[in-house]
Amino acid sequence: MMGLTIIVFLALLTGVTGSPNVTIRPEAASADDVLAHSNSVPETSEETEIVGQQNVSEPEETLEDVMATGELNANHYPAQRAAKVVQHYLNTLHGSPYRVIGLNRVHSGYAEDVADSGRKYNLEISVQDFISNKTEKCTAEVLFPMGEQQRPPQVQASLEELPKTNTKAEEEALFKKYKTNQSLLLANLPDSYGHIDPDMEPFWHLGTVASSFIMLNESTENTLYNMAQVANITQLKTENDQLKFDYHVLLHEMISQEIIHWKLLFTWSPPEGVKVLQMEQLPNSHHYETPQNKN
Numbered sequence: 001m002m003g004l005t006i007i008v009f010l011a012l013l014t015g016v017t018g019s020p021n022v023t024i025r026p027e028a029a030s031a032d033d034v035l036a037h038s039n040s041v042p043e044t045s046e047e048t049e050i051v052g053q054q055n056v057s058e059p060e061e062t063l064e065d066v067m068a069t070g071e072l073n074a075n076h077y078p079a080q081r082a083a084k085v086v087q088h089y090l091n092t093l094h095g096s097p098y099r100v101i102g103l104n105r106v107h108s109g110y111a112e113d114v115a116d117s118g119r120k121y122n123l124e125i126s127v128q129d130f131i132s133n134k135t136e137k138c139t140a141e142v143l144f145p146m147g148e149q150q151r152p153p154q155v156q157a158s159l160e161e162l163p164k165t166n167t168k169a170e171e172e173a174l175f176k177k178y179k180t181n182q183s184l185l186l187a188n189l190p191d192s193y194g195h196i197d198p199d200m201e202p203f204w205h206l207g208t209v210a211s212s213f214i215m216l217n218e219s220t221e222n223t224l225y226n227m228a229q230v231a232n233i234t235q236l237k238t239e240n241d242q243l244k245f246d247y248h249v250l251l252h253e254m255i256s257q258e259i260i261h262w263k264l265l266f267t268w269s270p271p272e273g274v275k276v277l278q279m280e281q282l283p284n285s286h287h288y289e290t291p292q293n294k295n
Contacts, residue, residue, distance in 0.1 A: 086138065131205070183235065
């Protein structure tokens, strides 16, 4: 009888505890799997602007020599740096308060040493008008001059067609408004919350375009520039048919991670575009106070 009681007890115990095997549902993925998915890096390096800031995906890290020749990996720094120079060049030619051209993708790149001249990059890229989000194919040649003294790269670029955006009415309205009231004073675009008032977005775009003149002039095979912030804008009075601005901008050199301060004096009008009159690098410890009306 005692033996039968023990057998019944063990049977009941087995029914309560069940099998020790555990089945994990598919949706209960591990933390490592979730992190690996959410932080995965795209295979291509593309650039996208969010209104009020410029978010630029850094090219893939690589041990590829900056001075490598021949076919280049389109996602690595050598091709990306040269393509970024093309972006700055196109902005100096075609940029406006309502058109900012950025690098969308590098399709292919080829580098070669040119005797007594420097290093030449031949590129096939796509560029994007960040305001309209339209893209176009572009072929370009970038020559970084050799020598101890730094000189701006020489750029030749051929666009299939500029992204079609008719901004004539907006540009003329902006020009008329600030030609009549020459008292614009601004600080910090974007502000500490990453916000830009919609009415001020054209002046952020103007800062990007004007800064392209600096970034083109300063670019080498060892740099990768992006505008980080417009710290200050002062509108200056003019007697001619131009708007004149004094900008203080912060540029981000992405290789060294240095933030570099620059002063820009330039004019803009719808028919003439941006004309830079003066570029001056400021000390990095430069403190820019709330602007005072200098008109």
